[in-house]
Amino acid sequence: MTNELERRTQQPDATPRKRRRRRTEEPQSDQPIRWVQLRLIPIWLRIIIVIALFVGVAVLGLTIGYSYIGDGEAGGALKWSTWQHLLDIMEGKEN
Numbered sequence: 001m002t003n004e005l006e007r008r009t010q011q012p013d014a015t016p017r018k019r020r021r022r023r024t025e026e027p028q029s030d031q032p033i034r035w036v037q038l039r040l041i042p043i044w045l046r047i048i049i050v051i052a053l054f055v056g057v058a059v060l061g062l063t064i065g066y067s068y069i070g071d072g073e074a075g076g077a078l079k080w081s082t083w084q085h086l087l088d089i090m091e092g093k094e095n
Contacts, residue, residue, distance in 0.1 A: 041049075059078065066077035076082055088094075 062077040063074050066072045066082075067074040072082075
C-alpha cells in the first residue's frame with residue numbers, strides 16, 4: 001500500500017505528452033446550440049438594393065401605364081415635358 005501511495009504522489013521528471021482526443025460524442029450541456037449566421041450582403045447594400053428595385057419598378061410601372069393604358073409612347077412617361085403638363089393641369093393652368 002505505501003508503495004502505491006508513493007507512486008501516486010511522485011511527479012514524473014518529463015512532462016507528459018499531450019494526446020489528441022477523438023470526439024466520439026457531442027458535449028452535452030443544458031444550453032442550446034446557437035447558430036452563427038454570417039451576412040453575405042451587408043445591411044447598407046440591402047438598403048441600396050431595395051431603393052434601386054423600388055425606383056426600377058416605379059419606372060416600369062410608369063412606362064407600362066403611360067404606353068399601354070394611356071396610349072402614349074413608352075419613353076414619353078419619362079420626359080420632363082409630360083410631367084410639367086401634368087403639374088400644369090393640377091395647378092389649373094391652361095395651355
